[in-house]
Amino acid sequence: MDRDVELATLTSLLDLDEFEVVESSRDRREKMRRLTVTPKVIVGLCPHCHGIADERHACHDRVVRDLPMGGQQVELVVRLSQYRCRACDKFFTPRLAALAQGSHATERLLERLAALASRSDVATAAGFFGIAEKTAEGWYYQYIEQKEPGPRLEPVRSLGIDELSLKKDTGNSAAC
Numbered sequence: 001m002d003r004d005v006e007l008a009t010l011t012s013l014l015d016l017d018e019f020e021v022v023e024s025s026r027d028r029r030e031k032m033r034r035l036t037v038t039p040k041v042i043v044g045l046c047p048h049c050h051g052i053a054d055e056r057h058a059c060h061d062r063v064v065r066d067l068p069m070g071g072q073q074v075e076l077v078v079r080l081s082q083y084r085c086r087a088c089d090k091f092f093t094p095r096l097a098a099l100a101q102g103s104h105a106t107e108r109l110l111e112r113l114a115a116l117a118s119r120s121d122v123a124t125a126a127g128f129f130g131i132a133e134k135t136a137e138g139w140y141y142q143y144i145e146q147k148e149p150g151p152r153l154e155p156v157r158s159l160g161i162d163e164l165s166l167k168k169d170t171g172n173s174a175a176c
Contacts, residue, residue, distance in 0.1 A: 010035060013069065016098045016106070019078070026072070033069060036061075036077040044094035046085040053083040057091055064099060065131065066106045073130045076106070101146075103139045110143040 010021040014035065023036035043054045059081050066074040082093050100107050109129065116125035117140050126136030 014066075016066075018096050018098050019076075022079075023077075031072045032075060033072045034075045034077060036079065038079045039081070039094075039096060041094075042081075044081070044083040044092065046083075046088060046090065047092055047095075048090045049085060049088040051085055051087040053085040053087075053092075055084045055086065056081045057084045058082040062099075062104070064104045064106055065109055065129070067109050067112060068129070100139075100143070102142055105139055110139055114140055114143050114147075 007021050007024065010024055011019070014021060014037070016037070018039055018041070019037040020040050021035050022038050025034045026032070027034070043052055045051075046053050059079055062078045062080055064076045064078055066076050068074060078096075078099065080093050080096075082091055084091050095101075098106050098108070100110050103110065105113075113125050113129060113131075113136060116128060117136075122137050122140050123133050125140070126133045129136070131139075
Protein backbone atom coordinates (compact mmCIF):
# COMPACT_ATOMS: atom_id res chain seq x y z
CA MET A 1 0.00 0.00 0.00
CA ASP A 2 1.25 3.48 -0.87
CA ARG A 3 2.49 5.32 2.25
CA ASP A 4 0.31 8.40 1.60
CA VAL A 5 -2.79 6.22 1.20
CA GLU A 6 -1.95 4.36 4.41
CA LEU A 7 -1.57 7.62 6.37
CA ALA A 8 -4.80 9.01 4.90
CA THR A 9 -6.59 5.78 5.89
CA LEU A 10 -5.19 5.94 9.43
CA THR A 11 -6.26 9.61 9.69
CA SER A 12 -9.77 8.60 8.68
CA LEU A 13 -9.84 5.64 11.12
CA LEU A 14 -8.47 7.78 13.96
CA ASP A 15 -11.47 10.07 13.50
CA LEU A 16 -10.04 13.11 15.31
CA ASP A 17 -10.95 16.08 13.11
CA GLU A 18 -8.20 18.32 14.49
CA PHE A 19 -5.35 15.96 13.54
CA GLU A 20 -3.63 14.37 10.59
CA VAL A 21 -1.51 11.20 10.90
CA VAL A 22 2.02 11.79 9.54
CA GLU A 23 3.78 8.66 10.78
CA SER A 24 2.83 5.20 12.02
CA SER A 25 4.63 2.37 13.75
CA ARG A 26 3.53 -0.86 15.40
CA ASP A 27 5.01 -2.96 18.19
CA ARG A 28 3.45 -6.40 17.74
CA ARG A 29 5.01 -7.78 20.92
CA GLU A 30 3.44 -5.06 23.10
CA LYS A 31 0.28 -4.89 20.94
CA MET A 32 0.83 -1.14 20.62
CA ARG A 33 0.31 1.18 17.66
CA ARG A 34 2.01 4.58 17.75
CA LEU A 35 0.65 7.28 15.52
CA THR A 36 2.43 10.59 15.12
CA VAL A 37 -0.13 13.30 14.50
CA THR A 38 -0.01 17.02 13.77
CA PRO A 39 -2.79 19.57 14.14
CA LYS A 40 -4.36 20.54 10.83
CA VAL A 41 -4.56 24.21 11.87
CA ILE A 42 -1.31 26.13 11.41
CA VAL A 43 -2.27 29.26 13.37
CA GLY A 44 -3.22 29.78 16.99
CA LEU A 45 -5.64 32.01 18.88
CA CYS A 46 -3.78 33.84 21.63
CA PRO A 47 -5.44 33.17 25.02
CA HIS A 48 -4.06 36.47 26.36
CA CYS A 49 -5.23 39.05 23.81
CA HIS A 50 -7.34 36.81 21.50
CA GLY A 51 -5.28 37.77 18.47
CA ILE A 52 -4.28 35.35 15.73
CA ALA A 53 -0.68 34.18 15.82
CA ASP A 54 1.05 32.47 12.91
CA GLU A 55 4.65 32.73 14.09
CA ARG A 56 5.73 29.32 15.39
CA HIS A 57 8.34 29.59 18.09
CA ALA A 58 8.96 25.93 18.96
CA CYS A 59 7.59 22.44 18.47
CA HIS A 60 7.45 19.65 21.04
CA ASP A 61 5.97 16.16 21.20
CA ARG A 62 3.41 15.06 23.76
CA VAL A 63 2.52 11.38 24.12
CA VAL A 64 -1.15 10.69 24.87
CA ARG A 65 -3.23 7.52 25.07
CA ASP A 66 -6.27 7.00 22.88
CA LEU A 67 -8.94 4.35 22.46
CA PRO A 68 -7.72 0.94 21.25
CA MET A 69 -7.84 0.27 17.53
CA GLY A 70 -8.04 -3.20 16.01
CA GLY A 71 -7.15 -4.98 19.25
CA GLN A 72 -4.08 -2.82 19.82
CA GLN A 73 -3.45 -0.06 22.35
CA VAL A 74 -2.96 3.34 20.69
CA GLU A 75 -0.44 5.99 21.64
CA LEU A 76 -0.55 9.32 19.88
CA VAL A 77 2.64 11.31 19.56
CA VAL A 78 1.16 14.79 19.17
CA ARG A 79 3.41 17.42 17.62
CA LEU A 80 2.37 20.62 19.37
CA SER A 81 3.53 24.02 18.24
CA GLN A 82 4.24 26.93 20.52
CA TYR A 83 3.35 30.30 19.02
CA ARG A 84 4.49 33.83 19.67
CA CYS A 85 1.78 36.46 19.53
CA ARG A 86 3.09 39.64 17.93
CA ALA A 87 0.29 41.75 19.43
CA CYS A 88 1.03 41.05 23.10
CA ASP A 89 4.51 39.45 22.75
CA LYS A 90 3.52 36.33 24.73
CA PHE A 91 4.08 32.66 23.99
CA PHE A 92 1.38 29.99 24.09
CA THR A 93 0.44 26.51 22.95
CA PRO A 94 -3.12 26.41 21.57
CA ARG A 95 -5.65 24.22 23.38
CA LEU A 96 -6.91 21.29 21.31
CA ALA A 97 -10.38 19.96 22.15
CA ALA A 98 -9.49 16.30 21.60
CA LEU A 99 -6.73 16.36 24.22
CA ALA A 100 -7.74 16.23 27.88
CA GLN A 101 -6.29 18.96 30.07
CA GLY A 102 -4.01 17.74 32.85
CA SER A 103 -3.66 14.17 31.63
CA HIS A 104 -1.89 12.32 28.86
CA ALA A 105 -5.07 11.02 27.24
CA THR A 106 -7.72 12.01 24.75
CA GLU A 107 -11.09 13.27 25.95
CA ARG A 108 -12.83 10.29 24.38
CA LEU A 109 -10.59 7.82 26.23
CA LEU A 110 -11.40 9.51 29.54
CA GLU A 111 -15.10 9.51 28.68
CA ARG A 112 -15.02 5.77 27.96
CA LEU A 113 -12.87 5.08 31.06
CA ALA A 114 -15.41 6.93 33.23
CA ALA A 115 -18.31 5.01 31.66
CA LEU A 116 -16.62 1.65 32.30
CA ALA A 117 -15.57 2.60 35.84
CA SER A 118 -19.10 3.70 36.71
CA ARG A 119 -20.41 0.26 35.71
CA SER A 120 -17.68 -1.75 37.46
CA ASP A 121 -14.57 -0.22 39.05
CA VAL A 122 -11.52 1.79 38.07
CA ALA A 123 -9.18 -1.22 38.28
CA THR A 124 -11.20 -3.16 35.71
CA ALA A 125 -11.41 -0.14 33.39
CA ALA A 126 -7.65 0.41 33.75
CA GLY A 127 -6.98 -3.22 32.88
CA PHE A 128 -9.20 -3.00 29.81
CA PHE A 129 -7.26 0.00 28.47
CA GLY A 130 -3.83 -1.26 29.60
CA ILE A 131 -3.29 1.73 31.88
CA ALA A 132 -1.72 1.67 35.34
CA GLU A 133 -4.44 1.57 37.99
CA LYS A 134 -3.21 4.67 39.85
CA THR A 135 -2.99 6.62 36.59
CA ALA A 136 -6.52 5.58 35.62
CA GLU A 137 -7.76 6.51 39.10
CA GLY A 138 -6.29 10.01 38.85
CA TRP A 139 -7.67 10.51 35.34
CA TYR A 140 -11.09 9.19 36.38
CA TYR A 141 -11.52 11.50 39.37
CA GLN A 142 -10.17 14.50 37.48
CA TYR A 143 -12.57 13.82 34.59
CA ILE A 144 -15.56 13.37 36.94
CA GLU A 145 -14.69 16.59 38.77
CA GLN A 146 -14.47 18.55 35.50
CA LYS A 147 -17.72 17.14 34.09
CA GLU A 148 -19.77 17.12 37.29
CA PRO A 149 -18.48 19.83 39.62
CA GLY A 150 -19.75 19.38 43.15
CA PRO A 151 -21.24 22.05 45.39
CA ARG A 152 -18.93 24.93 46.26
CA LEU A 153 -17.86 24.45 49.86
CA GLU A 154 -17.12 27.43 52.06
CA PRO A 155 -13.94 27.42 54.17
CA VAL A 156 -14.26 26.52 57.85
CA ARG A 157 -14.26 29.73 59.90
CA SER A 158 -14.76 28.30 63.36
CA LEU A 159 -14.34 24.94 64.97
CA GLY A 160 -15.81 23.64 68.22
CA ILE A 161 -17.54 26.85 69.26
CA ASP A 162 -20.69 26.92 71.36
CA GLU A 163 -23.30 28.27 68.94
CA LEU A 164 -25.10 30.36 71.59
CA SER A 165 -21.85 32.01 72.66
CA LEU A 166 -21.06 32.79 69.06
CA LYS A 167 -24.47 34.42 68.55
CA LYS A 168 -24.25 36.41 71.81
CA ASP A 169 -20.66 37.40 71.04
CA THR A 170 -19.72 37.16 74.71
CA GLY A 171 -16.04 37.08 73.92
CA ASN A 172 -15.71 33.64 75.54
CA SER A 173 -15.39 31.91 72.16
CA ALA A 174 -12.32 31.93 70.02
CA ALA A 175 -12.70 31.64 66.26
CA CYS A 176 -10.08 29.79 64.23
